[in-house]
Amino acid sequence: MPKTKKPATLHWLLHSYATHLLEAGTDQQYIQELLGHKSSKTTETYTHACEQSLLKISSPFDNL
Incomplete structure (x- = not known):
């Protein structure tokens, strides 16, 4: 497991979660409630990280 140079913070753990x-x-909406965000805009900041992950997914058809 690679070492991180920065210590884990509560914000970092929540972002990862x-x-x-x-x-x-x-x-x-469930995530918004779990994290206690009043605005959905705050929760939407996490979708950017997910979009990057989605771009890395390859289709099974790519291997044909």
Whole structure:
């Protein structure tokens, strides 16, 4: 496992948690409630990380 140069913070852990939930298909409204965000705009900041992950997914048809 690679070492991180920065110590883990609560914000970093929440960001990681929210990103993993989104990537697993959890509805954004549930994540908003879990994180205690009043505005959906705050929760939407996590969708950027998920979009980058989605771009890395290859189609099974790419290997044909």
